[in-house]
Structures are given as C-alpha cells and as structure tokens.
Amino acid sequence: IQNLFIWNRLFLLVFCNSTESLIYFSLAVLQALEDGLKRADADPSVKAVTICGENGKFSAGADIRGFSSPNKQGLGLGPIVSLIERSEKPVVAAIEGIALGGGLEVTLGCHYRIAHVQARMGLPEVTIGLLPGAEGTQRLPRLIGVPAALDIITTGRHISASEALKLGLVDEVVEENTVEAAIRLANRLIGQPLGHRRLSLKPVPKLPNMEAFLTEALVKVKKRAQGCLAPELCFQAIKAATEQPFADGVRKERELFNILLTSGQAKALQYAFFAERAVEKWTTPSGASWKTASPQPIRKAAVIGLGTMGRGIVTSLVKAKIPVVALEQDLEYLNTGRKAVMLLLEREAMKMEQGGQTLDFNNPARLQFAVDFDVLRDVDLVIEAVFENMALKKEIFNKLSRICKPEAFLCTNTSALNIDEIASVTSRPQQVIGTHFFSPAHVMRLLEIIYGRHTSPTTIATAMQLAKVMKKVGVVVGNCFGFVGNRMMFPYVQQAVFLLEEGSRPEDVDQVLEDFGFKIGPFRMSDLAGLDVGWRSRKDQGLTGPTLAPGTSARQRHGYRYSPLPDLLCEKGRFGQKTGKGWYQYEKAGGRTAKPDPWIHSFLSEYRDTHQIKTRFIDQEEILERCLFTLINEGFDILAEGIASGPEHLDVVYINGYGWPKHRGGPMFYASTVGLPNILAKLQKYSEIHPDVPQLRPSAFLKKLVAMGNPPLNDWMSYLHRQSNKL
Ligand SMILES: CCCCCCCCCCCCC[C@H](O)CC(=O)SCCNC(=O)CCNC(=O)[C@H](O)C(C)(C)COP(=O)(O)OP(=O)(O)OC[C@H]1O[C@@H](n2cnc3c(N)ncnc32)[C@H](O)[C@@H]1OP(=O)(O)O
Numbered sequence: 003i004q005n006l007f008i009w010n011r012l013f014l015l016v017f018c019n020s021t022e023s024l025i026y027f028s029l030a031v032l033q034a035l036e037d038g039l040k041r042a043d044a045d046p047s048v049k050a051v052t053i054c055g056e057n058g059k060f061s062a063g064a065d066i067r068g069f070s071s072p073n074k075q076g077l078g079l080g081p082i083v084s085l086i087e088r089s090e091k092p093v094v095a096a097i098e099g100i101a102l103g104g105g106l107e108v109t110l111g112c113h114y115r116i117a118h119v120q121a122r123m124g125l126p127e128v129t130i131g132l133l134p135g136a137e138g139t140q141r142l143p144r145l146i147g148v149p150a151a152l153d154i155i156t157t158g159r160h161i162s163a164s165e166a167l168k169l170g171l172v173d174e175v176v177e178e179n180t181v182e183a184a185i186r187l188a189n190r191l192i193g194q195p196l197g198h199r200r201l202s203l204k205p206v207p208k209l210p211n212m213e214a215f216l217t218e219a220l221v222k223v224k225k226r227a228q229g230c231l232a233p234e235l236c237f238q239a240i241k242a243a244t245e246q247p248f249a250d251g252v253r254k255e256r257e258l259f260n261i262l263l264t265s266g267q268a269k270a271l272q273y274a275f276f277a278e279r280a281v282e283k284w285t286t287p288s289g290a291s292w293k294t295a296s297p298q299p300i301r302k303a304a305v306i307g308l309g310t311m312g313r314g315i316v317t318s319l320v321k322a323k324i325p326v327v328a329l330e331q332d333l334e335y336l337n338t339g340r341k342a343v344m345l346l347l348e349r350e351a352m353k354m355e356q357g358g359q360t361l362d363f364n365n366p367a368r369l370q371f372a373v374d375f376d377v378l379r380d381v382d383l384v385i386e387a388v389f390e391n392m393a394l395k396k397e398i399f400n401k402l403s404r405i406c407k408p409e410a411f412l413c414t415n416t417s418a419l420n421i422d423e424i425a426s427v428t429s430r431p432q433q434v435i436g437t438h439f440f441s442p443a444h445v446m447r448l449l450e451i452i453y454g455r456h457t458s459p460t461t462i463a464t465a466m467q468l469a470k471v472m473k474k475v476g477v478v479v480g481n482c483f484g485f486v487g488n489r490m491m492f493p494y495v496q497q498a499v500f501l502l503e504e505g506s507r508p509e510d511v512d513q514v515l516e517d518f519g520f521k522i523g524p525f526r527m528s529d530l531a532g533l534d535v536g537w538r539s540r541k542d543q544g545l546t547g548p549t550l551a552p553g554t555s556a557r558q559r560h561g562y563r564y565s566p567l568p569d570l571l572c573e574k575g576r577f578g579q580k581t582g583k584g585w586y587q588y589e590k591a592g593g594r595t596a597k598p599d600p601w602i603h604s605f606l607s608e609y610r611d612t613h614q615i616k617t618r619f620i621d622q623e624e625i626l627e628r629c630l631f632t633l634i635n636e637g638f639d640i641l642a643e644g645i646a647s648g649p650e651h652l653d654v655v656y657i658n659g660y661g662w663p664k665h666r667g668g669p670m671f672y673a674s675t676v677g678l679p680n681i682l683a684k685l686q687k688y689s690e691i692h693p694d695v696p697q698l699r700p701s702a703f704l705k706k707l708v709a710m711g712n713p714p715l716n717d718w719m720s721y722l723h724r725q726s727n728k729l
C-alpha cells in the first residue's frame with residue numbers, strides 16, 4: 003500500500019500492485035496495510051476508512067510463491083483482518099475485479115462490503131492445497147451460513163457479484179464507480195454503531211439438523227476430493243466454527259493450515275498452478291516464442307467429422323462464441339452428428355442457465371451443418387477430426403488446401419500421426435498444426451498443440467489463442483509419434499498389460515492406480531475409450547492383423563516383448579463399454595458400471611498356460627512402479643529430444659488430459675519427489691528382469707541427471723545441450 007489518501011474525513015487505503023496487474027499480499031503490502039490502519043485509527047480527523055485495490059482489482063490474496071519461501075510471506079494476515087474488524091471507525095471494502103483468498107478475507111474483516119457488478123470473489127485456497135488461513139473459515143460461515151460457506155471454501159469456486167449479494171456476502175452491488183459508492187456509504191456510517199457488523203462476535207447461524215448435515219457433507223467432500231487432503235481440512239475448520247467460540251476456531255484454523263502448508267500436496271498443487279501459467283509462455287527450439295508471435299483473429303471456424311471428437315469440438319467453439327461450420331462425409335452421418343451436437347449444446351445451455359448465462363446456438367450464423375466442402379471458402383481455421391487414417395487425412399488436407407482461403411489455418415486432431423506428412427500435401431505447411439483435443443472435447447481442458455517442421459510462429463500463437471478463448475490449457479509440443487501425452491501413455495498401458503500376463507487381474511492394476519489418485523485406471527480407461535481404437539492403430543502399424551508376417555512369434559515384435567492380449571480380446575468382439583464386454587463386463591452394451599469378469603480371469607489363466615507363464619503374485623509397489631516409472635522414463639526421453647520445452651509441459655498435459663492426480667503435481671514433479679536416483683535404481687532392476695522391454699531401460703537423460711547429483715526440477719533443462727531444431 004503506497005497510496006494513502008485522507009479525503010475529507012475519510013481514509014482511503016489503496017492496495018498497490020506487486021505486479022503489473024494483480025495485487026497479492028507480500029510482507030511489504032501487509033506491513034503497509036497494518037501501518038495504514040494504525041495511522042487511520044490514531045488520527046482524530048479520520049472518521050471512516052475505505053479499502054480498495056488499484057487498477058480496478060481488489061486483491062488475488064496471499065503471494066503463493068511466499069508459501070514456499072523460508073519466511074512464509076502472508077502468514078500475518080489473520081491478525082490484520084482482526085485489526086480491521088476491531089476498528090472503531092467504520093471500514094468499507096470496495097470490491098472491484100477480484101477479491102480472492104486473503105483478499106476476500108480482508109473484506110470479511112471490514113464492516114461493510116460493496117462490490118462492482120462484474121467483480122468475482124472466492125476462497126480458492128483449497129485449489130492450491132491450503133485453507134483460508136486469515137480467519138476466513140471462521141468468519142464466512144458466520145456471515146452466509148454453513149452450507150454456502152462449505153460450498154465456497156471446499157470447492158474454491160469463484161462467485162459473481164450477484165451471487166455474492168444473494169448469499170449476503172456483500173451488502174450492495176453497484177454498476178458505477180465502486181470506490182465512490184464505498185466512500186459515500188462510509189460517510190453515511192460515521193458515528194453509527196458497528197458491533198453487529200463485527201463477524202467474529204456473531205454466532206454461526208444454526209441449522210435444525212447441523213450434525214446430520216455435517217456428516218453428509220463430509221461424505222460428499224471426501225468423495226470429491228479423491229485423495230486430496232485440503233478439502234477435508236477445510237471442512238474440519240468450518241466444523242470447528244460450528245462447535246467452538248471464534249478464538250478457538252481461529253486456533254484450529256491455524257493448526258489445520260499448518261498441516262496443509264507443510265504437506266507435499268500443497269507444494270504439488272502450487273507447482274501445478276505456476277506450471278499451468280508457465281506453459282502459456284511457449285517457446286520452440288528454433289527460438290519462436292509467445293513474446294514475438296502474434297495470433298490471427300478467428301472469426302469463423304470449421305470442424306470436419308462429427309464423431310466422438312468433432313461433436314465436442316463444435317460444442318466448445320460454439321461456447322466460445324466462434325461461428326462454426328460442421329461438416330460430415332454424407333447426409334446420414336451429418337444427421338447423426340447434428341443430433342449429437344444439438345444434444346450436447348442443449349445440455350451445456352442448461353448448465354449455463356443455472357449460472358445466469360445464455361448460449362445461443364440455434365442461429366445459422368453461429369452454427370451451420372454441411373456436407374459440401376465449398377462452404378469452407380471463407381473460414382479462418384479448420385479442425386479436421388475424421389478417422390485416424392493417414393491416407394484419409396491427406397486426402398482431406400489436400401482438398402482443404404485447394405478450397406480454403408490462403409490465410410486459413412488447417413488443424414488436425416490426430417492422436418498420433420505425423421503432422422509433417424499431413425502438411426506435405428498442402429501448399430501451406432506453415433499454416434498446418436496439430437490441435438489434439440481430449441475426449442470429451444467440450445469438457446477436457448487440455449489442448450495439445452503440435453507444431454511441425456514448417457509450422458509458423460503465427461500459427462502456433464493462433465492455436466494458443468484459440469485454446470484460451472475456448473477456456474482450455476494449450477500446451478505447445480513437438481512432432482513425434484503420439485506427441486507428449488499418448489507417447490508417455492503407451493509404455494504405461496503396455497506395462498499394465500504385461501502385468502496381466504504375469505499374474506495380475508485388470509481390477510488389481512486399476513485399483514492400485516486409482517488409489518494413487520488417477521480418476522480411472524488403465525483398463526477401465528481402455529474399456530471407456532474402446533479397445534478397437536488401439537487395435538486399428540496396431541493393425542495399421544503391422545503389429546497384428548492380416549499384414550503380420552506368417553510365423554511371427556505371438557509374444558514378440560521386432561525382437562521385443564509384445565502382448566497380444568488386447569488383440570485377442572478385440573478378435574472376440576470385446577471392445578469395452580460399447581459392446582458390454584472388454585477388460586470388465588457391463589450390464590449391457592453401452593453400460594458404464596464395470597464389474598470384474600470371471601471370463602477374463604479364466605481367459606488370462608488359459609493364456610498363461612498356453613504360453614507357459616508361471617502366474618505370480620504381484621504386489622502394489624511393483625504395479626505402481628512399473629506403470630508410472632516407464633511413463634516418467636519416456637518423459638525424460640521427450641525432454642531430451644526437445645519435444646517439450648520443460649517438465650512443466652509434461653505435467654500440465656498429464657493433469658489436464660490424462661486424469662493424473664493434481665495433488666501429486668504431474669508425473670515429472672512426482673519423479674522429483676520420489677527422487678531420480680530411486681527411479682533410476684528401480685528401472686535398472688526391472689530392466690534386468692525384463693531385458694526384452696526397451697521402455698524399462700533408463701533414459702540417458704535420467705541417468706545424466708542422477709550423475710549430476712539429482713538437481714531440482716527447475717534446473718533439469720539446463721543439463722541438456724540442444725542440437726535438434728524441430729521447427
Ligand atoms: C509456519 C506455519 C505457521 C502456520 C500459521 C498459520 C497462519 C496462517 C496465515 C495464512 C494467511 C493465509 C491467507 C490466505 O488465506 C491464503 C491465500 O490468499 S492463498 C492465495 C489465494 N489466491 C489465489 O489462489 C488466486 C490465484 N490466482 C488466480 O486464480 C488468477 O491468477 C487470477 C487472480 C484469477 C487472475 O487470473 P488471470 O487474469 O488469468 O491471470 P494469471 O492467472 O495469468 O495471473 C497473472 C500473474 O499473476 C500471478 N499470480 C496470480 N495470483 C497470484 C498469487 N496469489 N500469488 C502469486 N502470484 C499470483 C500468476 O502466476 C501470473 O504470473 P506468472 O506466473 O505469469 O508470472
């Protein structure tokens with residue numbers, strides 16, 4: 003706080019920015035706030051105080067980086083909030099832009115709160131592994147009641163000013179100048195009693211069935227948390243507010259805050275927060291970067307293919323208010339696709355209505371369906387989402403190159419195919435790029451953006467901008483088979499299948515990985531995605547099917563271990579959920595409840611007999627290590643090859659696209675917590691046992707980092723000497 007104005011008889015405290023655009027509490031800001039308050043209190047000419055932020059933003063809360071610094075910046079905020087509340091002079095908060103975390107807690111110490119209609123508020127500490135630690139868990143339930151406080155604190159969601167008004171979190175919402183409105187209110191309050199406005203003195207509003215409500219709420223919180231500690235501790239702090247006097251509740255809040263602060267989960271979640279922002283600042287080995295490349299505006303887009311992916315992509319574009327043309331191969335496919343898209347959009351519109359927003363999709367200027375490529379003449383960008391087949395993709399891109407206007411960008415949603423080969427059939431390879439969405443595309447946040455040899459920086463910047471507009475996290479990566487996400491997943495799934503050959507059951511492997519925190523284990527995931535997808539790809543690669551050379555050993559390909567188990571299941575028509583049978587059995591085709599299948603158990607045991615594999619008990623540790631360490635090992639190769647510019651990229655991909663538990667910070671962050679020497683030793687051990695599995699052989703980069711003394715993750719990339727130029 004640098005600007006303190008004494009304005010008539012009013013003291014205006016203005017938080018000044020620590021950065022260009024956001025105010026978060028550093029030690030200096032806290033000290034200035036405390037000094038300002040004390041000065042206002044001591045000055046008899048000051049009759050009231052207004053607290054506001056600079057540049058139309060109240061505050062983003064404590065400086066998150068401070069939590070991992072030795073002097074733990076921001077920890078003194080609670081006493082300052084109490085100091086505000088105790089003031090004998092009325093204090094009014096003028097909330098503009100955002101009031102988050104400690105920022106909102108400051109307003110809870112104020113006697114009155116006025117918000118601008120576009121302001122957003124929230125206590126997002128839970129999302130970075132913490133709880134509101136400046137007495138917010140004790141004041142908020144007193145202000146808005148336990149159910150609403152529990153919802154806001156355990157989810158960390160942001161709320162609008164109108165919702166805040168409905169909940170009683172703010173006293174007034176204004177459309178005009180919030181600071182002036184706050185000053186007017188402060189002036190009116192001079193000399194009025196404040197006791198009833200001090201939240202710490204108020205009781206928590208009673209519920210007729212508080213105990214039952216809390217018991218039920220805890221079950222819900224735990225279920226949603228999926229192994230993350232913070233939501234449950236947020237709950238405990240709020241429960242304390244219902245049971246104990248304010249001062250004891252604050253003590254409990256501090257105790258719980260400290261547990262979280264020193265937990266690995268908070269560290270991991272805070273790493274993930276900054277990693278997500280770091281990947282926005284993309285660079286490529288050739289020196290192209292977000293700093294110098296400018297995105298082109300996308301006023302109209304097209305999606306080709308309205309299957310599983312195309313439907314979700316169209317929905318995302320419509321939600322982002324980008325006019326779309328949706329194209330299919332014939333009228334029959336078009337009608338099926340149109341129905342599916344309209345259903346998704348209706349559902350999305352309903353969800354948005356609950357939040358007071360609208361979605362306009364029945365207007366042909368916003369969404370058009372077609373089978374004729376001629377309608378693509380005026381679009382700025384096309385996203386191709388047809389079958390995963392190189393010949394088909396090339397045919398489509400060649401056509402697009404001829405029909406679309408010269409400046410249009412051509413994107414492919416391929417899961418693994420070579421972007422350069424696709425681009426080679428166009429006359430504009432510099433405008434061809436991979437935009438790899440994840441299923442369901444209107445829900446999943448990840449957008450892997452793959453540049454080819456000729457892709458221009460403008461094209462990358464435009465794809466990144468598109469991700470942002472679609473509220474997705476874009477991660478720029480290089481071109482290789484499977485890119486980052488799928489390339490790292492192949493060895494993970496491969497190990498899972500090898501474990502079945504050796505003695506595990508699908509449900510054992512899934513359970514271990516779900517206990518680790520994955521939303522869904524590899525076999526449940528395969529059943530959901532459809533086993534036929536991988537089968538088709540393996541047939542295309544000549545690993546199975548009619549093109550396989552006669553006499554090829556069942557369990558070997560190119561001299562390495564191969565498991566035909568997934569192929570055998572597909573040959574029996576077991577494609578997963580869609581056929582009602584896969585690695586599990588389902589109640590019907592299209593059913594969703596996976597049940598262990600005795601058929602699979604006896605099939606596996608016959609398979610082992612046929613191939614003379616001795617069934618052995620495989621413990622949880624081995625399941626976890628073999629699946630995760632091979633995935634991580636591939637990650638080190640990806641970094642060494644320059645396919646991704648840092649470990650954060652791999653982590654953001656895994657958290658947002660593959661259900662990796664965020665509270666473990668992503669696979670590469672997890673590797674850094676396990677310790678690279680431990681990972682190396684385990685890979686060496688398993689590789690000796692399975693010499694025919696190259697994915698278990700430790701990456702040269704991993705070995706190098708261990709030899710360099712296991713440096714911290716932030717330093718890993720400095721140990722690479724880049725020669726490759728992927729652009
Ligand atoms: C030793 C033990 C003793 C125990 C004693 C217990 C006592 C406890 C006392 C503790 C007091 C705790 C107080 C409080 O409860 C805790 C907090 O306030 S935690 C912080 C809560 N706030 C947040 O989580 C907000 C996070 N930020 C956002 O959600 C978004 O950034 C935004 C504010 C909505 C803005 O979004 P955008 O406009 O899209 O902008 P960016 O996200 O790209 O951000 C721009 C830039 O700012 C950086 N940044 C944003 N917020 C913070 C922050 N709070 N701290 C640090 N940095 C922040 C962000 O990283 C970007 O910078 P870049 O990374 O690009 O350099």
Ligand SMILES: NC(=O)c1ccc[n+]([C@@H]2O[C@H](COP(=O)([O-])OP(=O)(O)OC[C@H]3O[C@@H](n4cnc5c(N)ncnc54)[C@H](O)[C@@H]3O)[C@@H](O)[C@H]2O)c1
Pocket residue numbers: 306307308309310311312329330331332335339386387388389390391394398415416417418438439440441531
């Ligand atoms: N399904 C997934 O989970 C997933 C995830 C990420 C990426 N992908 C990739 O996305 C692409 C599409 O996959 P999908 O699962 O949506 O496939 P899908 O089989 O569900 O749909 C493909 C659609 O493309 C249409 N199509 C085929 N040829 C066409 C043509 N010439 N013109 C117009 N439309 C045509 C088909 O009619 C079909 O509706 C593939 O490259 C796939 O690898 C899929």
